[in-house]
Every structure is written in C-alpha cells, then in structure tokens.
Amino acid sequence: MIIIGEKINGSIPSVAKAIEERNADWIRDLAKKQADAGATYIDVCASVDEDKEVEVLHWLIDLVQEVTDVPIAVDSPSPDSILGALPFCNKPGLVNSVSGEGDKIAKIFPVIADTKWECVALCCDDTGIPKSAADRLRVFDHIMEEAKKYNIDPSRLHIDPLVEMLCTTDDAMANLAEVMTKIKEQYPTIHITGAVSNISFNLPYRKIVNLCFMVLAMNAGLDSAIFDPLNRDLIGAVYATEALLGMDDYCMEYITAYREELFGPVKS
Amino acid sequence: MSKIEELAQAVETGKAKIVPQLVQEALDEGIDPMEILNKGMIDAMGVVGEKFKNNEIFVPEMLVAARAMKKGVDVVKPHLGAGNSATIGKMVMGTVAGDLHDIGKNLVIMMIESAGFEVVDLGVDVPIEKFLEAAADPDVNIVGCSALLTTTMPSLRDTVAALNKAPNRSQFKIMVGGAPITQEFADEIGADCYTDDAAAAAEAAKKLVQG
Structure with missing residues (x-):
C-alpha cells in the first residue's frame, strides 16, 4: 500500500495555527512521526490564499526535508502553486492533484512528462463530480488520453475515483468498486488512490467506517491512499488485508510491521 | 562475521535467495561441507525452533527458515563425501x-x-x-x-x-x-x-x- 500521510494540511485547525505562527517544530514533528509510521509520501497542503501559497509550501517542504527523506506530495487545488513548489523538493514525489477541471492537466502534465514525478488524478471535470460510474470512467478516459500524449506511463498515475460520503449516497461504495475494478482491468500497473476519511463524513464513530472502507476498497483495487499513518488500527487493517488478498508471502510483511510496532499493542 | 555465521543468520531469517549463494561461497572458501551443513544450517534451525518455542517468532517465520535451509542443502549435498551422510x-x-x-x-x-x-x-x-x-x-x-x-x-x-x-x-x-x-x-x-x-x-x- 502506498501511504500518503495527510497530517500536514492547513485545513486542519492545529496545522493552520502552526502555519500562522510559523511553528517549525510542530511541522517537523508531524513529518517525522508520519515517516516513522511508514508513510510513502508526506502530503503538504498549505490551505492559504493563493498569493502566499507557494511561499508557505516552500517553508513546509523545507521543514519536512530537514527531518526525513520520504518524498513530498505537493498538494494544492492550484496548478500554478504546485508548479511553483515543485523546484523546492529534493527529489521527485507526487503531484496532488490534477483532474479533468480547467487547465490543470494542460499545465501539469508537460512539466512532469519527462521526470519521475508521479501524479494523482481525480475523476471529476468542469461539470463537477460525476454521479455515475460510467461518467467517472469517461473522465478517466480523458485523463489517460492526455497522459498518453505526454508519454506519462500509467504506473506513474494515482487515479482517485473520488470517495464521497456514504451517509448521503447509498451506492457510494458500489460505484467506487465498479470504477476501480474497471480501471485496474484496463491498466493493471496504474495506482488507485483515495481520501479514505471522506467516506465517513457526518457519521458517528467514523474510524470503524474508514477501516471497513479500506478493506472493501483494497479488495476492489485501491493500492494507494491518503490517510493518517498514525492511525494504528487502519495501518493494521492495511497489512492484514494485503495478506488476505494473497499479496503477502507467508504473511511476512504483516509480521514484520507488527514487530516494528506499526500496529497492535504498544509495548515500549 | 565468519561465512558460517553469515549463513546461519541467513537461514534463521529465512533468506531463501541468499542461502544457496552463501553455501557456495563457503564451499569455495574450502570449508568442510559437513560443517556448512551442521553449523551453518542445522544448528541455525535449532535456534529457530528454540525461538518458536519461546514465542519469539511465528509459524511462517519458521517455514521460511526451513525453506531457506532446503535451498542450501541442495547446494551442499553433492559435496558431502561418501563417508559423510547428510542425514542423521x-x-x-x-x-x-x-x-x-x-x-x-x-x-x-x-x-x-x-x-x-x-x-x-x-x-x-x-x-x-x-x-x-x-x-x-x-x-x-x-x-x-x-x-x-x-x-x-x-x-x-x-x-x-x-x-x-x-x-x-x-x-x-x-x-x-x-x-x-x-x-x-x-x-x-x-x-x-x-x-x-x-x-x-x-x-x-x-x-x-x-x-
């Protein structure tokens, strides 16, 4: 599982405060903890006005890189801010994100075309979030046409079929599973990602919903996800599910992660 | 670390790809094949068994160690002299x-x-x-x-x-x-x-x- 650590995000009030106060230690600590918990990427999202977004991203990226080699996921709704922040990264990471909206693809794809940068692509476009699985797949087809134009291999793309809240759409999971399965059938090496906690918005005791979602989504092909790697139960569920899906020879990954105390009772 | 110790460690940790290679290297160094088998592999599995008994390792870890040893035995077996039986x-x-x-x-x-x-x-x-x-x-x-x-x-x-x-x-x-x-x-x-x-x-x- 590719784990995109979500904790450094200015839309979280405590992080917004740390950004406001330029509390460097707070940010470094969040980066270190996520790296230690096994994050594949550390997501960095400023959530500030666009005129100062690049500057804040620069500050955040530097802090993360002071404490870990884990690559950065540069997260912004603005393609210009993303492009402004990419040069501050010591090594290629993940662009988060493009979609069928506006000129996002047109701006991002040419820049990352001949690099090792990977890219999250959301299955929405200027009409919003498509309701049906078929419509999302249509947006997906468009994304893949563009990727092909710029020679971006499917294995560098993390397709986000868009996780919506379960409590207002009964068929959220069924729709997602259909999209995921169809995408994987067409492009076996492509990654499928999603913001796990979206599924449980406005429900009580969200963590159990998130956990069960993770299991079902992995069964449908999810192999990359944006979540809090310090959530030990979710990490445990990820390792257990990989083993259950036959992706973990002799359960050795599961056992090793347990031994490294990434999940299970805290001994030390 | 001696070649035998290195081999024993690879067996204990179930490194099925490395074990045959280490056995070959030990043979190339002129180490007695019986010593490779006994000290490098059988004793290592003894340690694995002990760890399992003490709940320090889990069943699959024992399996991968045994699998790794098997690969090593395949390499050493042809080198065991007529007088030296590979089995006890x-x-x-x-x-x-x-x-x-x-x-x-x-x-x-x-x-x-x-x-x-x-x-x-x-x-x-x-x-x-x-x-x-x-x-x-x-x-x-x-x-x-x-x-x-x-x-x-x-x-x-x-x-x-x-x-x-x-x-x-x-x-x-x-x-x-x-x-x-x-x-x-x-x-x-x-x-x-x-x-x-x-x-x-x-x-x-x-x-x-x-x-």
Missing part, C-alpha cells in the same frame, strides 16, 4: 486413517528434515497396513503418527498398537502428535514420544536417534 536418521510420517489434516504434520516434517533427517511423507488418511509396510524398512529409526481430531484419536491408538506388534519393533521409535493429543494419551496408547509443537518434535527426534 530416517523417519516415516503420516496422518492416521480417517483424518485428512496435514498442515501440522507438514510443519513437523519440515522441522525434522531441517534437523538433519530424511523424512518419508506417507500423506493423510494413512491405513495401518501402510504404516507397517513403511516401518518395515530397516533404515527407519522413527515412525511419526499424527491425529488432529478427537474422533480420530482411536485410529491413532489402533495404529500405535499395530506398530507395537511389528516384528522389527526394537529398530524404531514411535512419535505421536496433533492438537488433541497429550503426553498422558501418548503414554496410555504405548507411544515412545510425544511433543506439543514442531520445534520440540525436531529436538526430540534428534535425542531419540542420538541417545
């Missing part, structure tokens, strides 16, 4: 008639092979006659019988009773095991040895042929 004994092993379970039996076989035995696997649902036939082989030192169900414990009793009447009974020992089996039951039905896990079975088998 021969065992036949099966799950008794009426019982189809084989995971525990296979685990025991792996560990006993890793302790240096040649093991003949009779499979599952093994009729008494087949046990007797296998035990008639004069090279066999140990006959192992496994039963996983309370309902097949009588079948284990009958099998052991028949083996106890075998004309060459003094040539082999009988080991029994399986989830519902206890030391008490083993004594009652006339088996020579009982252990409650695969690692202990390997230790006990060694003791049976050496002492």
Whole structure:
C-alpha cells in the first residue's frame, strides 16, 4: 500500500495555527512521526490564499526535508502553486492533484512528462463530480488520453475515483468498486488512490467506517491512499488485508510491521 | 562475521535467495561441507525452533527458515563425501486413517528434515497396513503418527498398537502428535514420544536417534 500521510494540511485547525505562527517544530514533528509510521509520501497542503501559497509550501517542504527523506506530495487545488513548489523538493514525489477541471492537466502534465514525478488524478471535470460510474470512467478516459500524449506511463498515475460520503449516497461504495475494478482491468500497473476519511463524513464513530472502507476498497483495487499513518488500527487493517488478498508471502510483511510496532499493542 | 555465521543468520531469517549463494561461497572458501551443513544450517534451525518455542517468532517465520535451509542443502549435498551422510536418521510420517489434516504434520516434517533427517511423507488418511509396510524398512529409526481430531484419536491408538506388534519393533521409535493429543494419551496408547509443537518434535527426534 502506498501511504500518503495527510497530517500536514492547513485545513486542519492545529496545522493552520502552526502555519500562522510559523511553528517549525510542530511541522517537523508531524513529518517525522508520519515517516516513522511508514508513510510513502508526506502530503503538504498549505490551505492559504493563493498569493502566499507557494511561499508557505516552500517553508513546509523545507521543514519536512530537514527531518526525513520520504518524498513530498505537493498538494494544492492550484496548478500554478504546485508548479511553483515543485523546484523546492529534493527529489521527485507526487503531484496532488490534477483532474479533468480547467487547465490543470494542460499545465501539469508537460512539466512532469519527462521526470519521475508521479501524479494523482481525480475523476471529476468542469461539470463537477460525476454521479455515475460510467461518467467517472469517461473522465478517466480523458485523463489517460492526455497522459498518453505526454508519454506519462500509467504506473506513474494515482487515479482517485473520488470517495464521497456514504451517509448521503447509498451506492457510494458500489460505484467506487465498479470504477476501480474497471480501471485496474484496463491498466493493471496504474495506482488507485483515495481520501479514505471522506467516506465517513457526518457519521458517528467514523474510524470503524474508514477501516471497513479500506478493506472493501483494497479488495476492489485501491493500492494507494491518503490517510493518517498514525492511525494504528487502519495501518493494521492495511497489512492484514494485503495478506488476505494473497499479496503477502507467508504473511511476512504483516509480521514484520507488527514487530516494528506499526500496529497492535504498544509495548515500549 | 565468519561465512558460517553469515549463513546461519541467513537461514534463521529465512533468506531463501541468499542461502544457496552463501553455501557456495563457503564451499569455495574450502570449508568442510559437513560443517556448512551442521553449523551453518542445522544448528541455525535449532535456534529457530528454540525461538518458536519461546514465542519469539511465528509459524511462517519458521517455514521460511526451513525453506531457506532446503535451498542450501541442495547446494551442499553433492559435496558431502561418501563417508559423510547428510542425514542423521530416517523417519516415516503420516496422518492416521480417517483424518485428512496435514498442515501440522507438514510443519513437523519440515522441522525434522531441517534437523538433519530424511523424512518419508506417507500423506493423510494413512491405513495401518501402510504404516507397517513403511516401518518395515530397516533404515527407519522413527515412525511419526499424527491425529488432529478427537474422533480420530482411536485410529491413532489402533495404529500405535499395530506398530507395537511389528516384528522389527526394537529398530524404531514411535512419535505421536496433533492438537488433541497429550503426553498422558501418548503414554496410555504405548507411544515412545510425544511433543506439543514442531520445534520440540525436531529436538526430540534428534535425542531419540542420538541417545
């Protein structure tokens, strides 16, 4: 599982405060903890006005890189801010994100075309979030046409079929599973990602919903996800599910992660 | 770290790709093949068994270690001289008639092979006659019988009773095991040895042929 650590995000009030106060230690600590918990990427999202977004991203990226080699996921709704922040990264990471909206693809794809940068692509476009699985797949087809134009291999793309809240759409999971399965059938090496906690918005005791979602989504092909790697139960569920899906020879990954105390009772 | 220590560590951690390579390197360094087998692999599996007994490692870790050793044995075997046997004994092993379970039996076989035995696997649902036939082989030192169900414990009793009447009974020992089996039951039905896990079975088998 590719784990995109979500904790450094200015839309979280405590992080917004740390950004406001330029509390460097707070940010470094969040980066270190996520790296230690096994994050594949550390997501960095400023959530500030666009005129100062690049500057804040620069500050955040530097802090993360002071404490870990884990690559950065540069997260912004603005393609210009993303492009402004990419040069501050010591090594290629993940662009988060493009979609069928506006000129996002047109701006991002040419820049990352001949690099090792990977890219999250959301299955929405200027009409919003498509309701049906078929419509999302249509947006997906468009994304893949563009990727092909710029020679971006499917294995560098993390397709986000868009996780919506379960409590207002009964068929959220069924729709997602259909999209995921169809995408994987067409492009076996492509990654499928999603913001796990979206599924449980406005429900009580969200963590159990998130956990069960993770299991079902992995069964449908999810192999990359944006979540809090310090959530030990979710990490445990990820390792257990990989083993259950036959992706973990002799359960050795599961056992090793347990031994490294990434999940299970805290001994030390 | 010496080559032998390096090999032992690779076996213990189940590095199936590295083990054959290290065995080859040890052979190239001129180390005695018997030492490679005994010190580099069999002793390492002894450590693995001990760790399993102490709940320090889990079943799959024991399996990968045994798998790694097997790959190493394949490399060293052709180099063992005529006088040096690669095996310390021969065992036949099966799950008794009426019982189809084989995971525990296979685990025991792996560990006993890793302790240096040649093991003949009779499979599952093994009729008494087949046990007797296998035990008639004069090279066999140990006959192992496994039963996983309370309902097949009588079948284990009958099998052991028949083996106890075998004309060459003094040539082999009988080991029994399986989830519902206890030391008490083993004594009652006339088996020579009982252990409650695969690692202990390997230790006990060694003791049976050496002492």
